[in-house]
Amino acid sequence: MDLALTNAQVLTMTGDGVGPIEEATIGIENGDLVFVGPTAEFDAGQADEVVDCSNRLVVPGLVNAHAHMGLTMLRGGAQDVPEIEWMNRALAPLARYLDADDQILGARLGVIEAVCHGTTTVCEYAANVERLVEEVYDPLGVRVVATETINELADERDDLGPRDVPTLDRQLGANALERTERLFERYADHDRVSVTYGPQAVDMVSPETLREVTRRAEENDRDVHVHVAQGERERLQVEARYGSGTRSVDVLEETGLADDRLIAAHLHDATTAERKRLAEAGVRMVGCPSSIAAIDGIVPPVLEYVEAGGVAGVGTDQAPGSGRHDILEEVRTLAMLTKCARTDPRALPAWQALRLATVDGARALGLDDCIGTIEVGKRADLAIVDLDATAMVPAVETPFHTSVPNLVSSATGSAVDAVLVDGEFLVRDGVFVHADVEALSRRVNERAKAVFDAATDDWQAAGSALVDDASYGRL
Ligand SMILES: [Zn+2]
Numbered sequence: 001m002d003l004a005l006t007n008a009q010v011l012t013m014t015g016d017g018v019g020p021i022e023e024a025t026i027g028i029e030n031g032d033l034v035f036v037g038p039t040a041e042f043d044a045g046q047a048d049e050v051v052d053c054s055n056r057l058v059v060p061g062l063v064n065a066h067a068h069m070g071l072t073m074l075r076g077g078a079q080d081v082p083e084i085e086w087m088n089r090a091l092a093p094l095a096r097y098l099d100a101d102d103q104i105l106g107a108r109l110g111v112i113e114a115v116c117h118g119t120t121t122v123c124e125y126a127a128n129v130e131r132l133v134e135e136v137y138d139p140l141g142v143r144v145v146a147t148e149t150i151n152e153l154a155d156e157r158d159d160l161g162p163r164d165v166p167t168l169d170r171q172l173g174a175n176a177l178e179r180t181e182r183l184f185e186r187y188a189d190h191d192r193v194s195v196t197y198g199p200q201a202v203d204m205v206s207p208e209t210l211r212e213v214t215r216r217a218e219e220n221d222r223d224v225h226v227h228v229a230q231g232e233r234e235r236l237q238v239e240a241r242y243g244s245g246t247r248s249v250d251v252l253e254e255t256g257l258a259d260d261r262l263i264a265a266h267l268h269d270a271t272t273a274e275r276k277r278l279a280e281a282g283v284r285m286v287g288c289p290s291s292i293a294a295i296d297g298i299v300p301p302v303l304e305y306v307e308a309g310g311v312a313g314v315g316t317d318q319a320p321g322s323g324r325h326d327i328l329e330e331v332r333t334l335a336m337l338t339k340c341a342r343t344d345p346r347a348l349p350a351w352q353a354l355r356l357a358t359v360d361g362a363r364a365l366g367l368d369d370c371i372g373t374i375e376v377g378k379r380a381d382l383a384i385v386d387l388d389a390t391a392m393v394p395a396v397e398t399p400f401h402t403s404v405p406n407l408v409s410s411a412t413g414s415a416v417d418a419v420l421v422d423g424e425f426l427v428r429d430g431v432f433v434h435a436d437v438e439a440l441s442r443r444v445n446e447r448a449k450a451v452f453d454a455a456t457d458d459w460q461a462a463g464s465a466l467v468d469d470a471s472y473g474r475l
Pocket of ligand 1: 066068125227265317
């Protein structure tokens, strides 16, 4: 055995609750969990390295089921304005000056931030995602679900109104499909990289390409990840393209995508009946609480989806608007928003929030046979929390485990002290092992100053409310 973590409090997340074990040991060999049980039943002599985890809580590595890490360099660049303004007049003028290298640089910081806050798996959604896998996720040792964006919208469409139907360029879709197939081939046998198709949204991809994705996904039993029912803009576009009364979920159903291979992000503009249909069809959902709260002022319908029998996980989406890549922060935000939306403190209790961050996130990404719980046979993807961190105090185990509510309602990912993926430490004693994070932050800051500076005229000309805010000394 390579490594044993002894004397820990463990939330295994097995069964229907959080599966707590006290005074527990976790044994790891070749990246697999080979022992999970009471320290009293473990022979420490079996392990090459023994790490005493007294005053530590071990949970399954957290799952970020939807993220665009390439936008991390624009954090703080667009917020507090309505979605269309956020996208077109606040974020876009800055994003135009972000080149491919900037996206990689920012993504590296975003992924490291996520890992330092307990995340071990990220579902990355990006165009040319291969570069992110190759230069960020793989070298950093992080588990990734790489989703290659398929988008057939031509670039120039500024003069179109919300009901004008832009031309879709099927060659763009064909190129993206080719990139995706290359990824499937390249990473077929990779332990930490899996791949999914990523038609961005049903208003951005032709029905022919959507059907082609369905055909390929069925043929090779692959997953498909789509942004679904994101709001008024998408609703108007779908109606304009497919006819009055047609909705995003109808298009998914008509093109054959609405089955258990589909991961549907957002769903806040779907109706309750549509969400029920998707849940019953086995579609998995991802909600992004901070992002959708910040950009749309909406509570993601995650709890409703789970109550309808669906599987759901959570994601951080992108840094501008929502803030940091911290899954504990996401489930706290979701729990609080859901309680408020229902005026019911019983809605989304801590144990359920923790399941969304771990085992349910793994199920949402189709990775639950290898991660999401702490049990023999799964991979050793673990987050270790310092129970002496002020937000985790008091950490008592009788008559119940205060770590459960404290982890959700009190702590953030800052309480995470160590993180392992495949049994390898990525964070140890609070320090990221494979990168100089301070130097990286400085580089991102330097480059961000150049990007924001170059974008200044465009940003001012775009005239979002943030321009006024800046001129009044509010930003
Ligand atoms: Zn997204």
